[in-house]
Amino acid sequence: xxxxxxxxxxxxxxxxxxxxxxxxxxxxxxxxxxxxxxxxxxxxxxxxxxxxxxxxxxxxxxxxxxxxxxxxxxxxxxxxxxxxxxxxxxxxxxxxxxxxxxxxxxxxxxxxxxxxxxxxxxxxxxxxxxxxxxxxxxxxxxxxxxxxxxxxxxxxxxxxxxxxxxxxxxxxxxxxxxxxxxxxxxxxxxxxxxxxxxxxxxxxxxxxxxxxxxxxxxxxxxxxxxxxxxxxxxxxxxxxxxxxxxxxxxxxxxxxxxxxxxxxxxxxxxxxxxxxxxxxxxxxxxxxxxxxxxxxxxxxxxxxxxxxxxxxxxxxxxxxxxxxxxxxxxxxxxxxxxxxxxxxxxxxxxxxxxxxxxxxxxxxxxxxxxxxxxxxxxxxxxxxxxxxxxxxxxxxxxxxxxxxxxxxxxxxxxxxxxxxxxxxxxxxxxxxxxxxxxxxxxxxxxxxxxxxxxxxxxxxxxxxxxxxxxxxxxxxxxxxxxxxxxxxxxxxxxxxxxxxxxxxxxxxxxxxxxxxxxxxxxxxxxxxxxxxxxxxxxxxxxxxxxxxxxxxxxxxxxxxxxxxxxxxxxxxxxxxxxxxxxxxxxxxxxxxxxxxxxxxxxxxxxxxxxxxxxxxxxxxxxxxxxxxxxxxxxxxxxxxxxxxxxxxxxxxx
Amino acid sequence: xxxxxxxxxxxxxxxxxxxxxxxxxxxxxxxxxxxxxxxxxxxxxxxxxxxxxxxxxxxxxxxxxxxxxxxxxxxxxxxxxxxxxxxxxxxxxxxxxxxxxxxxxxxxxxxxxxxxxxxxxxxxxxxxxxxxxxxxxxxxxxxxxxxxxxxxxxxxxxxxxxxxx
Numbered sequence: 087x088x089x090x091x092x093x094x095x096x097x098x099x100x101x102x103x104x105x106x107x108x109x110x111x112x113x114x115x116x117x118x119x120x121x122x123x124x125x126x127x128x129x130x131x132x133x134x135x136x137x138x139x140x141x142x143x144x145x146x147x148x149x150x151x152x153x154x155x156x157x158x159x160x161x162x163x164x165x166x167x168x169x170x171x172x173x174x175x176x177x178x179x180x181x182x183x184x185x186x187x188x189x190x191x192x193x194x195x196x197x198x199x200x201x202x203x204x205x206x207x208x209x210x211x212x213x214x215x216x217x218x219x220x221x222x223x224x225x226x227x228x229x230x231x232x233x234x235x236x237x238x239x240x241x242x243x244x245x246x247x248x249x250x251x252x253x254x255x256x257x258x259x260x261x262x263x264x265x266x267x268x269x270x271x272x273x274x275x276x277x278x279x280x281x282x283x284x285x286x287x288x289x290x291x292x293x294x295x296x297x298x299x300x301x302x303x304x305x306x307x308x309x310x311x312x313x314x315x316x317x318x319x320x321x322x323x324x325x326x327x328x329x330x331x332x333x334x335x336x337x338x339x340x341x342x343x344x345x346x347x348x349x350x351x352x353x354x355x356x357x358x359x360x361x362x363x364x365x366x367x368x369x370x371x372x373x374x375x376x377x378x379x380x381x382x383x384x385x386x387x388x389x390x391x392x393x394x395x396x397x398x399x400x401x402x403x404x405x406x407x408x409x410x411x412x413x414x415x416x417x418x419x420x421x422x423x424x425x426x427x428x429x430x431x432x433x434x435x436x437x438x439x440x441x442x443x444x445x446x447x448x449x450x451x452x453x454x455x456x457x458x459x460x461x462x463x464x465x466x467x468x469x470x471x472x473x474x475x476x477x478x479x480x481x482x483x484x485x486x487x488x489x490x491x492x493x494x495x496x497x498x499x500x501x502x503x504x505x506x507x508x509x510x511x512x513x514x515x516x517x518x519x520x521x522x523x524x525x526x527x528x529x530x531x532x533x534x535x536x537x538x539x540x541x542x543x544x545x546x547x548x549x550x551x552x553x554x555x556x557x558x559x560x561x562x563x564x565x566x567x568x569x570x571x572x573x574x575x576x577x578x579x580x581x582x583x584x585x586x587x588x589x590x591x592x593x594x595x596x597x598x599x600x601x602x603x604x605x606x607x608x609x610x611x612x613x614x615x616x617x618x619x620x621x622x623x624x625x626x627x628x629x630x631x632x633x634x635x636x637x638x639x640x641x642x643x644x645x646x647x648x649x650x651x652x653x654x655x656x657x658x659x660x661x662x663x664x665x666x667x668x669x670x671x672x673x674x675x676x677x678x679x680x681x682x683x684x685x686x687x688x689x690x691x692x693x694x695x696x697x698x699x700x701x702x703x704x705x706x707x708x709x710x711x712x713x714x715x716x717x718x719x720x721x722x723x724x725x726x727x728x729x730x731x732x733x734x735x736x737x738x739x
Numbered sequence: 740x741x742x743x744x745x746x747x748x749x750x751x752x753x754x755x756x757x758x759x760x761x762x763x764x765x766x767x768x769x770x771x772x773x774x775x776x777x778x779x780x781x782x783x784x785x786x787x788x789x790x791x792x793x794x795x796x797x798x799x800x801x802x803x804x805x806x807x808x809x810x811x812x813x814x815x816x817x818x819x820x821x822x823x824x825x826x827x828x829x830x831x832x833x834x835x836x837x838x839x840x841x842x843x844x845x846x847x848x849x850x851x852x853x854x855x856x857x858x859x860x861x862x863x864x865x866x867x868x869x870x871x872x873x874x875x876x877x878x879x880x881x882x883x884x885x886x887x888x889x890x891x892x893x894x895x896x897x898x899x900x901x902x903x904x
Contacts, residue, residue, distance in 0.1 A: 718782065721780070727794055729794045
């Protein structure tokens with residue numbers, strides 16, 4: 087294993103630890119009396135320190151070392167978890183995250199000694215100078231051999247003995263941490279644990295090889311200790327020997343560095359295989375190709391009328407479908423990744439704005455495609471920030487309106503067919519259509535006459551208009567601010583849609599509907615000029631044939647009447663520059679196939695030369711050099727070897 | 740910049756190709772293969788010199804029309820059967836249409852002059868250097884910048900520099 091692979095493991099594990107610290111710190115802030123959070127934070131900081139030290143990330147190591155000390159002091163009630171301390175810990179977490187980013191980027195870690203000094207200072211100020219070992223108040227695990235020596239005679243007087251218990255756990259044990267925990271629990275019943283190697287927190291976190299040692303102070307007979315540990319399943323061997331207080335346990339240990347590296351390796355390879363996402367993308371691309379070619383082979387074999395061949399192909403069909411599903415599952419991650427950021431964000435916000443907010447998160451285990459999760463994160467942050475900023479009223483206003491002081495912000499995700507629905511809901515002031523109207527006229531987005539004809543529902547959707555927040559970014563009295571237009575276009579690029587429900591004085595709800603996966607989509611293939619275009623089936627309402635007499639001109643645009651409404655037509659050949667600028671194919675054709683598409687509440691008819699049928703295709707990006715081709719969201723290779731362009735319908739109509 | 744690798748001793752291996760009577764070279768380590776252009780799918784609203792995309796064994800690869808990139812008038816490129824050099828730049832494969840591919844040569848490093856920005860001006864960013872080869876000037880392209888900026892480059896820019904010096 088190369089050092090860069092160690093680095094990858096370090097980074098992903100460090101991220102998990104930082105997330106744990108963030109979560110637990112938030113919990114602790116709510117209920118400071120609970121010690122479980124502190125134990126967990128102490129362990130997380132401790133493990134992080136160890137890993138960072140091994141990898142040579144000195145700043146992370148020294149920062150987490152100080153944090154660990156504070157957690158330790160907190161859990162032993164040497165200092166109080168007051169605001170000042172909690173805020174400093176939050177600040178430390180932010181700095182820790184920055185440091186980790188620097189590690190990811192391969193940069194030198196910045197110097198954080200001023201922060202570590204402050205952490206140290208807070209500890210010293212609270213506990214009164216440097217900490218002195220306080221005899222009995224200290225945790226048993228921290229007693230040194232020195233102390234054992236001192237207290238040994240006293241222990242003997244009580245009929246107690248010291249034993250060195252060496253426990254070996256079977257190699258194929260799946261949950262080492264649980265076994266270790268059970269051993270520790272059993273030993274605590276029998277006596278007092280004086281020292282553990284590795285430390286108790288590490289043992290309970292599963293950070294050890296396949297054996298560990300414990301020094302036990304007890305009256306219990308060694309045979310009994312042995313048999314009670316052996317009764318725990320998946321324990322391979324136990325030895326119990328009398329322990330004379332020599333400075334270190336007898337068994338020769340590997341150097342701490344080797345030990346740590348071995349653990350990093352072990353923990354990561356035990357149950358979870360971390361794979362570069364690039365490799366995963368390659369695999370899912372290949373499976374996609376397979377799926378497309380399977381369809382092609384099945385098509386071709388239909389003409390042969392060979393029963394056995396058909397039977398074999400049915401099997402192939404089934405297997406490839408299963409394979410496709412399995413690969414898709416590999417690409418799925420839970421939305422927790424994003425939702426996890428919000429407790430902290432909401433907490434910081436309520437601090438800064440003096441608003442009280444109760445964040446409710448539902449369905450955080452909902453899974454969807456990794457690339458969608460990555461793409462949607464910022465949009466959700468936008469929506470949440472806007473809801474907190476403009477939706478939720480000030481405490482005084484809420485009191486006046488007879489609402490509970492604490493506002494509720496609900497963030498939820500759930501599956502719905504082949505889609506995932508994400509909702510951001512607040513119980514704030516809602517969006518007032520009258521204010522939107524005024525502003526829409528001011529900005530010249532709509533005329534008063536146009537607004538007359540619109541329903542309130544349609545009016546509040548104006549906030550998605552690109553010009554609505556263009557100049558004046560976000561004023562206090564208006565609900566929802568910056569970036570709504572961007573949010574909408576991101577969602578639409580992902581083949582999803584965003585809806586909005588709001589009622590004045592009661593609150594606002596944004597509903598985002600996203601496809602489960604982006605890798606494979608169903609499309610309608612159409613020929614335009616010499617090129618083949620793929621139109622996502624998601625967007626298609628209907629295919630119709632239009633005759634020359636149906637066209638009408640309206641404000642210099644071609645329209646037809648479809649379902650009693652005017653439908654604007656888009657000549658794809660012209661729009662994409664595949665046919666000459668001055669050709670008039672519309673009126674010359676006998677009849678033209680038109681694909682009626684809808685994105686959000688925009689509809690249009692796309693004129694094509696011919697429809698070639700439906701197909702599942704694998705989306706490929708156009709790559710770095712051709713980023714952002716207008717009107718095209720990607721490409722695909724058809725079974726015939728031709729390259730088809732996937733239409734970005736929302737960018738075209 | 741030139742890195743170690745194909746530099747056996749102190750020389751550089753180059754794939755030489757022609758465009759409008761000029762000799763160009765690219766570092767052989769960037770060249771994946773040379774093939775004849777088959778079906779090109781055109782892309783809307785892209786720079787004029789983007790010929791389109793092709794399917795190379797399941798990979799979709801953009802094709803850059805080098806004549807158009809350097810503003811060379813005359814015979815149109817982009818027809819089927821045209822020579823294309825497939826190069827890899829920053830992990831991405833790109834096809835370059837050329838008039839013809841001549842040969843692979845080894846050039847001693849001392850026969851390559853590096854652009855010095857003080858003399859050469861801004862256009863030197865598109866050049867790795869200029870080599871002397873069989874009494875002819877060989878323009879060695881720096882593909883990274885040529886394919887990732889949209890700045891106009893004309894052949895005379897590249898040429899001016901090499902004569903300036």
